[in-house]
Amino acid sequence: MKILVCIKQVINSDKIEYNAQTKTIKRSAQHLINNPADLSALEFALKIKDAYNDAYITTLSMGPDECKNKIKELIEVGCDSCVLLTDKRLVGSDAYSTAYALAKSIEKLGDFDLILCGESSLDGETSIVPPQIAEYLNIPHIASASDIKVLDTQRIEVERKLENQLFRFEVKLPALISVKKDSAYLRLPKLSLMLKALCYTPQIVNLADLENFDFSKVGIEGSKTLVNRFIEQSFDNNKCEIYENIDDSQIECIANIVMRLI
Amino acid sequence: MEYFLSEEQKIIKKLAKRISDEYVSKVAIKYDKEGIFPRDILNLLAYTELTGVYIPKEYGGFGGGVMEMCLVVEELSRNCAGVAVSYAATALGAYPIILYGNEEQKKKYLPKIAKGELIAAFALTEADAGSDVSSIKTVAEKKGDYYILNGSKHWITNGGEADIYVVFAVTDKSKGPRGISAFIVEKGYEGFYCGKKEDKMGIRSSSTTELIFEDCKVPRENLLGREGTGFIVAMKTFDRTRPGVAAMAVGIAQGAYEHAVRYAKERFQFGQPLSSFQAIQHMLADMYINIEAARSLLYSTCRMIDSGIKDFSKESSACKVFASDVAMKVTTDAVQIMGGNGYVKDYPVEKMMRDAKVTQIFEGANQIQRNIIASEIIKEY
Numbered sequence: 064m065k066i067l068v069c070i071k072q073v074i075n076s077d078k079i080e081y082n083a084q085t086k087t088i089k090r091s092a093q094h095l096i097n098n099p100a101d102l103s104a105l106e107f108a109l110k111i112k113d114a115y116n117d118a119y120i121t122t123l124s125m126g127p128d129e130c131k132n133k134i135k136e137l138i139e140v141g142c143d144s145c146v147l148l149t150d151k152r153l154v155g156s157d158a159y160s161t162a163y164a165l166a167k168s169i170e171k172l173g174d175f176d177l178i179l180c181g182e183s184s185l186d187g188e189t190s191i192v193p194p195q196i197a198e199y200l201n202i203p204h205i206a207s208a209s210d211i212k213v214l215d216t217q218r219i220e221v222e223r224k225l226e227n228q229l230f231r232f233e234v235k236l237p238a239l240i241s242v243k244k245d246s247a248y249l250r251l252p253k254l255s256l257m258l259k260a261l262c263y264t265p266q267i268v269n270l271a272d273l274e275n276f277d278f279s280k281v282g283i284e285g286s287k288t289l290v291n292r293f294i295e296q297s298f299d300n301n302k303c304e305i306y307e308n309i310d311d312s313q314i315e316c317i318a319n320i321v322m323r324l325i
Numbered sequence: 326m327e328y329f330l331s332e333e334q335k336i337i338k339k340l341a342k343r344i345s346d347e348y349v350s351k352v353a354i355k356y357d358k359e360g361i362f363p364r365d366i367l368n369l370l371a372y373t374e375l376t377g378v379y380i381p382k383e384y385g386g387f388g389g390g391v392m393e394m395c396l397v398v399e400e401l402s403r404n405c406a407g408v409a410v411s412y413a414a415t416a417l418g419a420y421p422i423i424l425y426g427n428e429e430q431k432k433k434y435l436p437k438i439a440k441g442e443l444i445a446a447f448a449l450t451e452a453d454a455g456s457d458v459s460s461i462k463t464v465a466e467k468k469g470d471y472y473i474l475n476g477s478k479h480w481i482t483n484g485g486e487a488d489i490y491v492v493f494a495v496t497d498k499s500k501g502p503r504g505i506s507a508f509i510v511e512k513g514y515e516g517f518y519c520g521k522k523e524d525k526m527g528i529r530s531s532s533t534t535e536l537i538f539e540d541c542k543v544p545r546e547n548l549l550g551r552e553g554t555g556f557i558v559a560m561k562t563f564d565r566t567r568p569g570v571a572a573m574a575v576g577i578a579q580g581a582y583e584h585a586v587r588y589a590k591e592r593f594q595f596g597q598p599l600s601s602f603q604a605i606q607h608m609l610a611d612m613y614i615n616i617e618a619a620r621s622l623l624y625s626t627c628r629m630i631d632s633g634i635k636d637f638s639k640e641s642s643a644c645k646v647f648a649s650d651v652a653m654k655v656t657t658d659a660v661q662i663m664g665g666n667g668y669v670k671d672y673p674v675e676k677m678m679r680d681a682k683v684t685q686i687f688e689g690a691n692q693i694q695r696n697i698i699a700s701e702i703i704k705e706y
Contacts, residue, residue, distance in 0.1 A: 251344070254374035254387060257336045 064118045064216065066108045067175040069165060069196070070101040070137060072130040073186045081293050085283075087155055088186050095133050100181025100244035107211045107247055108179055109141050115213065119143050121175075123168060124265075125153065125161060131265055138260035139252035145265040146172060152270055155283030158187065162195030163280045167273045169200060177219065178239040182207050193241035203238045209246040326617050328624050330396075337378055337393055341400035344369055353405035356530035357676050362486050363408040363530050370397070370412060371441020379416055381423065384435035390631035391565050395572035395623065402576025403583070404673075406680035407530030409576060411444075413569045414482035414531070417688075418445025420562045421491045421507055425550035430509065434489060446487035448478040448510075448536055449559055456693040458493075458559060459502040463538060465494035470545050472496075472508060474538040477520065480687075484534030485519040488512050492536070492543075493555045505555035509547040516541030527679035564638050565630060567645040567688055571623045574645075574652035574684040575616065581652075581659035581677040582612045588663050588672075605662055612655045619648040639701035642694035649684035649691060656681040 074080075078094035081087070105122070112118040122137050124130055125148040134145045148168045156164065169175065178200075180193040190206070197204030210222035214233070221240055223230040234240075252260075270276055279285050306313075330338065349366055356363055370376050378393040380386025387393065394416050401409035419438045422430055437443040454460040463476025474494050481490070490510045497504035510517055520535030550558050586609055589600040599605045626644040630637050656678040660667035667674045685691045 251369065251373050252340065253372070254337065254340060254378070257340065258333060261332060261336065 064111065064115055064177065064213070065173070065175045066111060066118060066120050067169060067172065067178045068101065068105045068108050068120060068122045068142075069178070069180040069193070070105065070122050070124050070134075071098040071181075071184045072096070072124060072126050072133045073098045073184050076185050079186065083293065085155065087290075095129065096185075097133050097136060098181050098184045100183060100185075100242060102181070102249040103244055103247045104179040104181050104240075104242040105137065105140070105142070106249045107208075107242060108177075109250060110247070111177075111211070111213055112141065121146060121172065123148065123165060123172065125149070125165060125168075134265045135260045135263055136252070138263045139257045140250055141253070141256060145263075146268055147265045148268045148270075150270040152278060152282050155286065156281050157286035157288045158189045158191045159195065159287045160281040160285050162192045163199060163277075164270070164273075165192070166196045166199030167276055168268055169196070171268070171273050174237070176216075176236045178202075178237070179211075180239065180241045182241045182243050190241070193239060197239040200237075200239070203234055204240070205232055205234060205238070206241045207243045208240045209243050211240060211242075326620070328620070333387075333389070334393060334396060337375065337387075337389070338396045338400060340373055341375060341397040342403075344373065344375070345400045345404045349401055349404040349408050353408070353530075353673060354670065354676065356405065357407060358529075358670070360524075360529050362532050363405075363411055364486070366401075366408050367411060367441060367444065376412075376415070376441035377439030379423075380419065380435050380439040384431055384439060386435070386439040390627070391568050392624065392627035392631050395568050395627050398569050398572040399576040399579070399620075399623075402573045402680075403580040405530060406573050406577050406677070406684075407528040409573050410482060410528050410531045410683075411486070413566070413573065414447065415443075415445040415487070416569060417447040417562065417566045418483070418487065418489065418491050420565050421447070421549055421558050422509070424561055424565075425507070425554070425558050426509075429546065430549065434509070443488045444483055444486055446481055446483035446490045447562070448481045448484075448490045448492040450478060450480050451476070452479050456690055458556060459505070461493060461495060461505065463492070463494040464498075465496050465506060465508060465543070467496070467545070471542045472506075472545065472548065474508070474510070474516070474541040474543055476538050478536040478538075480523060480533055481536050482531055482533055482687075484532055484536055485522065486532045490536065491549060491558075492538070493559060494538075496552050496555075500553060502556040503553050505559075506552045507549040507555040507558045508543050509549055510538075510541065510543055511547075514541055514543060525683075527676070527681070527683050560638075563688060564641045567641040567694075568623055568626050568630070570684050570688045571619065571626070571644040571648035574648035574681065575620050575623055577677050577681050577684070578612070578616045578619065578648075578652040578655040581656040581674050581681075582609075582616055584672065584674050584677075585609065585612065585659040585662045588666070592663075592666075599662065608658050608662060612658060615651040615655060619644070619651040622647055639698050642689070642697045645684075645688065646691045646694045646698070649681070652681040652684050653678075 072095045075094050075096050080089045082089050108120050120142045122142050122145045183190040194204050205221045207223050208221045209224040212220040221232045375397050377386035378389045382388035398409045398413045451461050465472040465474050492508050492510045496506040516539045518537040520537050523533040589605050592599045622644045626640045659674045660678050666672050
């Protein structure tokens with residue numbers, strides 16, 4: 064089974080800085096992390112690989128060259144190959160442009176039985192890239208999966224948990240599934256794989272490598288959405304009240320209030 | 326301080342640090358309180374392949390040496406020395422096989438130890454034979470295809486939890502230390518029992534028990550090395566594992582120091598943080614100096630051993646003595662800096678102080694280490 068997992072390198076949420084002029088997020092390499100929901104998707108892929116020896120996992124990322132170091136971490140947990148789509152012309156792409164570029168890359172990389180994505184990225188939170196990729200590729204899509212089971216080489220079962228309901232879908236492959244954050248936690252790396260990652264370089268794909276690529280669909284110009292303005296919210300520390308040396312009954316009282324609020 | 330570790334060693338340290346900070350730190354206080362053996366953490370170490378760092382490549386390990394083993398022990402000890410010693414005791418049980426096992430024994434046990442499928446232990450100490458190894462009373466009598474072991478062992482780390490034990494017994498009483506032999510005893514052998522579990526001051530998540538041998542039948546092929554070489558097997562093993570105790574000590578000291586520095590910056594008295602008082606600053610500075618000195622001696626010793634140099638008893642003992650004394654001093658000072666909070670079990674430093682004590686005692690008390698160092702020095706000049 065050939066599995067592709069889309070993994071975005073995002074800025075750690077407490078380290079986000081904006082470029083006020085371009086209204087985009089600054090990506091400084093030292094604060095990059097692999098998007099948590101995408102890592103949940105990767106864990107599902109790895110579980111399939113645990114069960115089926117012939118499963119082969121490729122990851123696809125889109126971003127600047129600085130993403131390479133974070134991509135290496137994917138090899139450390141057991142991915143077979145990693146691809147980075149990088150091109151200056153992609154800077155400023157919105158969800159629509161991103162989905163188009165990713166779909167074209169996937170077409171180039173080959174036929175995949177299963178494509179997994181995180182439900183949304185920590186920085187954009189749009190949740191629309193995965194369904195758009197599926198639309199471009201003309202394959203079925205299920206969003207917000209909480210569990211994935213392989214039934215046979217042709218079919219998988221996907222669970223989606225809502226507050227009071229559980230949906231169970233059976234899907235024919237190839238299909239694209241977006242996975243809910245925290246539905247699985249990525250495993251620890253292995254020493255031998257960390258050594259492999261040490262000298263691993265992700266495969267680089269540029270837009271020029273993609274067939275029949277419509278350049279007018281990407282970048283700030285090609286994007287359908289435009290960010291009008293940023294409003295930064297700051298947490299005012301002066302509003303925090305710190306209580307020290309509180310006793311058990313006070314803790315219980317606070318816990319009760321919190322429980323009512325959530 | 327920059328220690329110029331190789332890329333591989335940096336990776337091992339990073340991986341062990343991650344497990345220590347993300348997993349060991351969360352269970353350290355609970356496991357200490359309830360005396361829970363850290364099998365879950367050992368399973369993680371096995372999954373991540375850190376169980377095999379010191380096992381030769383041809384037997385399924387990473388092919389590292391004492392340095393690699395010490396890096397793992399040090400990082401685990403930063404959060405819990407009990408967990409670290411449970412890992413390190415397997416190395417203590419594996420080294421006699423690495424050093425003196427025959428091909429069959431190595432093939433049978435080392436790959437499984439590397440994979441974390443087998444936990445090992447080292448059984449030398451007895452009620453009346455600790456530092457004085459030659460006084461052991463457990464006997465092994467050859468009968469046909471078996472050796473019959475009788476006697477008991479005390480304070481055996483990983484006792485009851487280990488799958489294989491390297492056991493030392495007297496095969497020829499008339500020959501003194503040259504009459505001791507080493508055997509690989511598997512859990513479940515007839516006549517082999519696990520006795521009382523010790524209620525210890527520190528390293529409480531590790532298992533320390535008595536072992537009892539009552540006409541225990543050990544197959545002849547489980548003799549390690551030749552008959553009568555047990556004393557050498559034990560001493561050469563200790564030379565390689567004493568740095569492990571030093572690594573444990575450095576890790577405990579580092580953990581206590583980190584807690585103390587953070588606390589000194591957060592705790593306010595007289596309207597200013599503790600860290601602004603010179604009395605505290607000097608204690609923190611001394612902690613740093615001592616820890617780096619201990620780590621420098623430890624890493625230098627490891628590099629010396631792994632380079633293939635033959636005689637390193639003096640250096641191995643020196644790093645164990647120095648690092649364990651540093652750990653005791655640093656943890657005591659960490660408790661002092663943290664005052665009442667340092668003395669209660671809500672904070673980990675009181676545990677670290679209890680854990681540090683054993684590093685001055687086990688794998689040869691510091692007094693016997695000084696004897697070893699002194700005798701080597703006197704021989705040299």
